[in-house]
Amino acid sequence: MESLTPMVQAFLGLGPTVILPVFIFFIGLLFGLSPAKAFRSGLTIGVGFVGINLVVGLLTSNLGPAAHAMVSNFGINLHVIDIGWPGAASIAWASPIAAAVLPIGLIVNVIMLLTKTTKTMDVDIWNYWHFTFAGAFVYALTDSIAQALVAAVIFEIAILKIADWTAPYMEKYFELEGVSVPTGSTASYAPIGIPLIWLIQKIPVIKDLKADPDSIQKRFGIFGEPIFMGLILGILIGFLAGYEVGKMVQVGMAMAGVMVLMPRMVKLLMEGLIPISEAAREFLQKRFGAESEASKIYIGLDAAVTTGHPSVIATSLILVPLTLVLAVIIPGNTVLPFGDLATIPFITAMIVAAARGNIVHSVIAGAIVIGMSLLMASATAEFHTAMGVAAQFKMPEGATLISSIDQGGNLVHFIIFKVFEFIN
Template sequence: MELLQSIINYVLDFGAAVFVPVIMIIVGLFARMKFKEAFSSGLTLGVAFIGMNLVVGFMMNSMGPAAQHFVENTGIVLNIMDGGWTSLATLAWAWPLAFFLFPYQILINIIMLATKQTNTLNVDLWNVWGKILTSVLVVGVSGSVPLAFLVAGIQIILELKIADVSQKQIQQLTDIPGVTSPHSMILFGALLWPLNRLMDFIPGLNKKIDANWLKDKIGVFAENHVMGFIIGVLLGIFARYNIQDTLTLGVQAGASLTLFPMVAKLFMQALAPLSDAISEFMRKRFSNRELHIGLDWPILAGCNEIWVTTIILVPITLVLAIILPGNNVLPFAGIINLSFAVPALLVTGGNLLRMVLLGIVTTPVFLYVSTLFAPTITDLAKDTKLIEIPAGQMLSWSTLEYPDFRYAFTQAADIVNGNYWGLVLAIIWIGLYVMYYRGMKARSLKIEKEEEANNLA
């Protein structure tokens, strides 16, 4: 058992930039690609992951200190540290049963493919840590290991199902054929979907307002580098930076928004030949069966709406963290809220105005759930002794991925301790998910009909 755990941990320690490309090369060879083509595509995918990580890290390192200065200038003291996803990933992998989630996810995926319950082959195995974290939180709240695996299994199934019905829209947004994203953060769409549908009935919000619309209306001010510069300068002013640091932050934000779509093109360059080979392989062996490759969220990173939304939400998140009664988390490491922006992109179809408005409405969900989970996460950190926490403080993640799902299902698992209201929360969430799934499925069918009509024309 220890040998198996060591092997799995060794493989996963390579990280997504090495692990996922290796998997894709193997899949490409299995689909009868030439070795040099499979290797080139896989390596390009690794380069794309590294490039995206560099740009995201650069952006967070630029915005994070400004965000912290903003809060410090208010004089407000918040005693929950925001460790971001890296801190919680560290705690997740420290769980003794963590490595079991790796074959568990693969097994569920294979069963669902064999029984035609999904058309998504999830090769984003590195992000199994998200399911591990969910399991750890369930154990932390309920103390039940069986229920931890049950909730993780539910999460795996739900993310594959929503990946199926999101594929057409992801292809439409990215121009990358045959890929989708089963990343669990897309589950947050269950909460966003009814709110977005409500906006359909509000005058002025049913217009398509994306990055291209802005360019048509305000010209150069909607160009990535200019828009990033303006937003960065405003954040610098909020942080009371001097002129030099404010202008530097503006240029850094402009550089980030300029580089994101450039790096995102590498994903298209890497995945297009792999997708073509896999699609051809499936057509020959499985009539009327289309297989989608499930990848990490960065395949969507070329959509400017994600980055404009996340930067606009930085000062808004900070203000809300300060004024919301009962919030004790200080946003820092997780200040760039990709946990919201990625599902919001899919739910709204890239409508920038709706994304920002939904972000304002739902940011309190992230802050409150982060605050509520802080005691559990802090206890885990102290038990593992992996993260040192100063006396009088706690640890959490201000933009915890899919906080609605995690909170509802950890509370539902606490039924073993007599907590029944959590089960009600989970049932309500499932109802919202069904609404979300049906809505995305209907949208996918509409896209398919439009594609068929265009092909006939």
């Protein structure tokens, strides 16, 4: 399997803008679309992801350095470095089990679809790295490839079930019909975040606080529009980062751009996805009946399709400095938030949807979830570091221990790891 790993890495290195259109093309053919229509759908979805990746790049290239500047500004000194999802993903794909997880993951998904144990067709192949990471973590613990692959499959099954559960939020709040999100860095926070939102919205006084984009716009008029929210929150982030005025405005403009451009890129992606979803629905309805629940199928996409919503961005920008505060004040935390500060929009997406865009409620629930994630990332730092050493990962300068909020502090992954730790 180790000899296949470079081939897998080369394939995945093509990125979603190449891999996804190819998969969509063949899925379209499978569900009865003509080659021309299937090709057009795949091409349109690929172009949509090009646009989404450009906007996400705009977000992370501005938010990431600003967040890092805050760390220096605030003088925070914790000894476990958060290497972020790029570092965690590179460690995962360097694992001996990486080459096996991709085909096994696809087979498991097909079996679950055939047995009606999931409605999500996960075409987001790149994000199989989350499954791989869960397995690689167990491999570092047990030195057993068999146990590692079982752990990866358990993680995949859990994520697919959560994706099914949260799919209605994709339709009702994000207006993405027929889409689910089986991304490990988003789905794993839903089992904590969604119940927290339910609880918060039962608390007197707090439940009546409304701060969704619509209510903000009604109160502040033109200055409450998403484009202005992005500008103001971006400038605030720049201020906390200690930037000069010009740089603060640059960050503000970038965040305003994200607020406006991301929904338009998602709309383009959906233009390509709708023919596939309709073909899949018709294909299944012929076999299970028009009114059958079994005729429903969701196309599993990267959570990036949710990150441009105004409430998601606003919640995330508020949580960036708050995460640094939490890292300092939470007893037992040893992780210095760094690489995954720009990943917070992915962490909060389902929380925001459950809160119906209420930014106040989303920030409260998001802070609790991130606080728990920091503690889990602290608890798994030694194994995270051992994996990094085995993968010959280049450690950040001066770092002896590493972890990540995205996967080291991932609830589903943490539970699986603890179960395997117990039985071994």
